[in-house]
Amino acid sequence: MDIVNIFLLALLLIAAVWTVMRTRLIRAVIGLAVVSVLVAVLVFQMGSPIAAVFELSVCAGLISVIFFTTISFTRRLSYEQAVERRKERLGRFGYLPFVLLILGLLMLKYPLPQPMIMLHDTPVIGESLRVVFWDIRQIDLLGQVAILLAGAIGVIVLFKEIRK
Amino acid sequence: MMVAGMLQWYGIFIVLLFVVGLYCIITTTNLIRLLIGIEILIKAVTLLFALAGWLTGNTALSQVLIITLIVVEVVIMVVAGGLIVNVYRHTKSIESRGIKNLKG
Numbered sequence: 108m109d110i111v112n113i114f115l116l117a118l119l120l121i122a123a124v125w126t127v128m129r130t131r132l133i134r135a136v137i138g139l140a141v142v143s144v145l146v147a148v149l150v151f152q153m154g155s156p157i158a159a160v161f162e163l164s165v166c167a168g169l170i171s172v173i174f175f176t177t178i179s180f181t182r183r184l185s186y187e188q189a190v191e192r193r194k195e196r197l198g199r200f201g202y203l204p205f206v207l208l209i210l211g212l213l214m215l216k217y218p219l220p221q222p223m224i225m226l227h228d229t230p231v232i233g234e235s236l237r238v239v240f241w242d243i244r245q246i247d248l249l250g251q252v253a254i255l256l257a258g259a260i261g262v263i264v265l266f267k268e269i270r271k
Numbered sequence: 272m273m274v275a276g277m278l279q280w281y282g283i284f285i286v287l288l289f290v291v292g293l294y295c296i297i298t299t300t301n302l303i304r305l306l307i308g309i310e311i312l313i314k315a316v317t318l319l320f321a322l323a324g325w326l327t328g329n330t331a332l333s334q335v336l337i338i339t340l341i342v343v344e345v346v347i348m349v350v351a352g353g354l355i356v357n358v359y360r361h362t363k364s365i366e367s368r369g370i371k372n373l374k375g
Binding site for chain 2: 109112113116117119120123124126127132135136139142143146149150153154155157158161162165166169170173174176177178180181182199200203206207210211214215218235236238239240243244247250251254255257258261262265266
């Protein structure tokens with residue numbers, strides 16, 4: 108299982124780098140959806156299945172649709188522009204794999220401090236998700252409703268057609 | 272129960288994912304790519320929440336926090352997407368260099 112997890116983490120990092128280095132935005136958004144799917148699998152493996160479902164449906168699905176919609180409003184680059192951008196991007200993003208490699212090696216050599224809480228002594232708080240969500244974190248729910256309303260009003264204002 | 276070695280791997284990859292997002296935000300001038308960078312940063316934070324829940328055995332709380340984070344993330348993306356569309360309508364570009372004033 109450990110090997111599988113490390114493989115998934117490596118795949119996640121590769122997908123993230125691929126997403127960042129793509130010239131075409133559509134491909135970058137597809138890469139981002141792949142990143143979301145891999146995050147959902149890892150979150151599921153860490154014992155959070157409901158969060159994984161949210162991650163998969165909302166982040167890999169809805170947010171990709173939002174990105175595609177936004178991109179569809181803009182103009183596509185011509186072939187010459189894309190080639191020019193690719194060269195320009197290579198200059199800026201070409202260092203990224205090396206930065207990651209050096210940082211990864213440094214972190215392997217000098218490990219991060221272990222958490223203060225010892226894993227075996229940790230008291231497991233037994234509340235179910237339902238109790239935490241509806242009883243303990245009610246203020247969070249109110250905040251979520253307020254944020255969603257603010258978002259809806261923001262969308263109405265932003266996408267309003269200007270009357271002349 | 273998670274062994275310390277595995278925790279180390281998770282820590283390294285989460286930090287590297289965060290660096291990828293940060294690098295994207297710092298180096299790009301494209302507004303949509305800026306949003307993609309923010310998304311990658313949020314993915315790293317989501318993984319960190321899930322890891323914290325797994326370590327402490329309190330997955331219920333971590334799941335609630337992740338769900339809240341996802342809701343906030345969606346609203347940020349929708350509103351930022353609308354802003355980018357409006358910027359494109361005014362400047363015919365999605366480059367941040369083109370935004371030089373706040374005139375409507």
